[in-house]
Amino acid sequence: MELRQLQYFVKVARKQHVTNAAEELHVAQSAISRQIHQLEEELGVPLFVRKGRNLQLTSVGKLFLERIEVVLADMERAVSEVREFLDPEAGEIRIGFPHSLGIYLLPTVVASFRQSHPNVKFRLRQGTYNSLIRDVMKGEIDLSFISPFPEKHLYVSGRLLLQEELYAILPQGHKLADNETIRLEQLREESFVMFSDEYSLRNIVLEACAKAGFVPRIGFEGEETDTIRGLVAAGVGVSLLPEMALTEISQLQPAKVRVIEPLVTRSVGLIQRTGDKLPLVAEMFQHFLFDHFQEN
Known part of the structure; x- marks a missing residue:
């Protein structure tokens, strides 16, 4: 099982179409189809079924996707952590937020943080309450603003901000x-x-x-x-x-x-995946946020 096969599988699962996946990945459709076929042969089960012109995940495919997304997110985080170890000031922070916090709060704290850390990049993801918690659980984002703040949750934890x-x-x-x-x-x-x-x-x-x-x-x-x-x-x-x-x-x-x-x-908090060690640059931003809201 190769990393490329898993990446192709996730892209096709999200796009539900080999052609669209191939265009986004800049590879030939035949290459993607071949890798997906090899992956299914190795697993011994079909991951997709054709419905019209689209591909839909089988029940096993949905289960496999859920697990593989976590694995790929962890691998991406591992690469980021190595790069940040060499230069945390050039790292990337993956943060989620609800739309209502994107008008004023998020731009304000990001701009303030970048005054002291101008080379840090931000990858932003807007979502609903449930989608933000899901993205944190899957490791697709490091931190997320959330409202209301979940006081007790099995898979995410954090701190109330305001x-x-x-x-x-x-x-x-x-x-x-x-x-x-x-x-x-x-x-x-x-x-x-x-x-x-x-x-x-x-x-x-x-x-x-x-x-x-x-x-x-x-x-x-x-x-x-x-x-x-x-x-x-x-x-x-x-x-x-x-x-x-x-x-x-x-x-x-x-x-x-x-x-x-x-x-x-309403309560507004900051969450991360329970038990996770944040990348250094995300941890820097987390401490910055805690200090910012404590002072204000």
């Missing part, structure tokens, strides 16, 4: 837009613009509304804070967003009002 308040956002012409504070119950009859199911902010809003004694009427759903903020500003509904997601000024700007009953917050 508690952030969520604000009600309303169209500028809304009757409550000029209030300094509101009770969430005052939005009972409104149409809400919400995140879709896989986003943790949706559950935070739903739980807050339940505490206020009502189930929100959902008029629109979105996947990015910019979309939700823009729809609210356009007058199609109301929502709740973290304060950091409201720092950017745009042409369509909603009114921001503090919610005092109940107080709505």
